[in-house]
């Protein structure tokens with residue numbers, strides 16, 4: 353059997369007719385940038401997350417860049433961020449000239465909130481929390497730290513569309529929350545896309561301005577901005593997928609629950625869900641001391657896996673200039689050597705899920 357890591361073609365088939373009708377509708381409308389579809393998506397997405405405002409942008413990286421810009425975070429400022437994250441979170445912080453202050457993860461792979469306070473200085477302006485793999489971080493702790501130290505809260509929700517903490521949606525806690533709609537994300541479009549959510553209409557308007565050359569009225573540029581707009585066709589397709597997001601997340605949960613209840617190999621550690629957190633299983637991440645051997649074994653039996661992520665940002669060549677070395681964030685580094693993401697793909701059949709489970713249970 354051959355099992356793809358994430359088959360987007362199968363996911364597409366599930367609502368193929370709706371996507372194709374919407375794409376044709378937009379193509380035939382003659383209006384392709386910042387129009388009805390973007391506006392309606394913004395309003396539907398804000399409702400879904402439970403906030404006052406949403407703004408569509410061009411991708412997840414730029415969503416975070418624009419959020420930092422809107423909060424006037426700049427050179428000389430420090431931003432607290434998990435060491436264990438996708439490098440885009442860090443690249444957004446350094447793109448505005450700020451310094452990322454890395455914090456080690458807990459056993460749920462998310463930022464260890466007990467380690468944050470000691471890293472706060474008089475230059476710290478914000479905490480940028482990431483809800484990694486689809487599971488919310490500990491928001492009680494983070495909200496109270498932000499309050500005590502007067503810090504902005506930015507949420508990186510690129511992996512957590514629909515995930516909750518105490519039944520409240522991720523994306524509704526931060527001053528601004530940032531989403532990616534990259535095709536492989538839980539709410540993915542058919543190209544690049546991103547968005548922000550906030551309850552603060554002034555911040556939403558600032559981001560609307562920044563995404564469009566610093567302009568509200570055509571040819572009147574109030575500040576230096578970017579071109580970070582979301583396309584009408586992507587917004588239209590996102591509206592279709594958003595209407596099915598809970599169903600899609602439930603399907604992921606069914607696969608994850610099968611893995612969790614049926615994988616019983618004592619050398620494989622299964623992912624845990626923390627108190628008050630729900631999980632939308634953007635990734636199903638196991639860990640194993642002989643990870644590379646496990647990955648090769650699965651590959652040889654036709655099962656694709658991935659590593660999220662093999663090189664932690666602080667050891668990436670791109671950040672050599674920050675001067676970190678091996679051993680600076682041992683837990684993050686250990687995860688990068690032991691974690692493995694199993695296939696979790698919309699449209700995966702029971703037979704395929706069982707095939708993966710049996711293979712893992714036979715691994716020695």
Ligand SMILES: *Cc1c(COP(=O)(O)O)cnc(C)c1O
Nearest residue numbers: 411412413438440441510532534
């Ligand atoms: C995917 C991702 C991003 C970046 O999103 P793009 O749309 O690819 O720019 C940022 N942060 C995290 C945690 C991500 O997983």
